[in-house]
Amino acid sequence: QQPVQSPQAVILREGEDAVINCSSSKALYSVHWYRQKHGEAPIFLMILLKGGEQKGHDKISASFNEKKQQSSLYLTASQLSYSGTYFCGTEGSNYKLTFGKGTLLTVNP
Amino acid sequence: GAGVSQSPSNKVTEKGKDVELRCDPISGHTALYWYRQRLGQGLEFLIYFQGNSAPDKSGLPSDRFSAERTGESVSTLTIQRTQQEDSAVYLCASSRRERFTDTQYFGPGTRLTVL
Known part of the structure; x- marks a missing residue:
């Protein structure tokens, strides 16, 4: 079942923070985050496994709450290069990744 | 590469025609996804x-869609x-690795337009 991402779109000024949420109605084994810039291939950001871990990558971090079947992506002090569409992919009991519809992030100067 | x-x-085609889309994966990668x-x-x-296992075709939307892969190299998606x-x-x-949820490296895509 497709995870639900929120918000659908967000506009920031450079330096502002943002949170993108991903939730599922099914039990999750892992959550994957990808970013896709317009006209380009999706790029892997991080994988979060069961255990409620939090990961970080530069100023982008994420958390995974398996009990709530939710993950959140945190973008701190956003840069222009952060603009793009962020997808979460959730791994369920069928061991397949199902991607959400994406969150369009626009960072303006 | x-x-x-x-x-x-990019591929523009007329309704009713067949199309073939090609994918060259990263060398040494055992798993390939469309x-x-x-x-x-x-x-x-x-x-x-x-790898050498039977492909998982569960996502194909109809029997008009098919795909092949030669060993661990090129794949072709036919519509x-x-x-x-x-x-x-x-x-x-x-x-x-042959695990669906290993890190996936994406290609730039083929934009298909059916007129």
Whole structure:
């Protein structure tokens, strides 16, 4: 079942923070985050496994709450290069990744 | 090459014609995936090749869609008797290990337009 991402779109000024949420109605084994810039291939950001871990990558971090079947992506002090569409992919009991519809992030100067 | 490549980058075809889309995965990657991305939508899983095992075709939307892979190299996605609803970007990805949720490296996609 497709995870639900929120918000659908967000506009920031450079330096502002943002949170993108991903939730599922099914039990999750892992959550994957990808970013896709317009006209380009999706790029892997991080994988979060069961255990409620939090990961970080530069100023982008994420958390995974398996009990709530939710993950959140945190973008701190956003840069222009952060603009793009962020997808979460959730791994369920069928061991397949199902991607959400994406969150369009626009960072303006 | 250094990354996943796909060809053609753009394909315009008439309704009812067959099309072939090609994917060259990263060398040494055992798993290969095809996804479809309609405008404003997420990534829709189509098919998964896992080494020498039988492919997982559970995402193919109809029998007009088929795919082949030669060993651990090139894959071809074929759409027969194309329909306008087939218009989308078709993305290919590969991963090192034969596990669906290993890190996937995506190609730039083929934009298919069916007139």
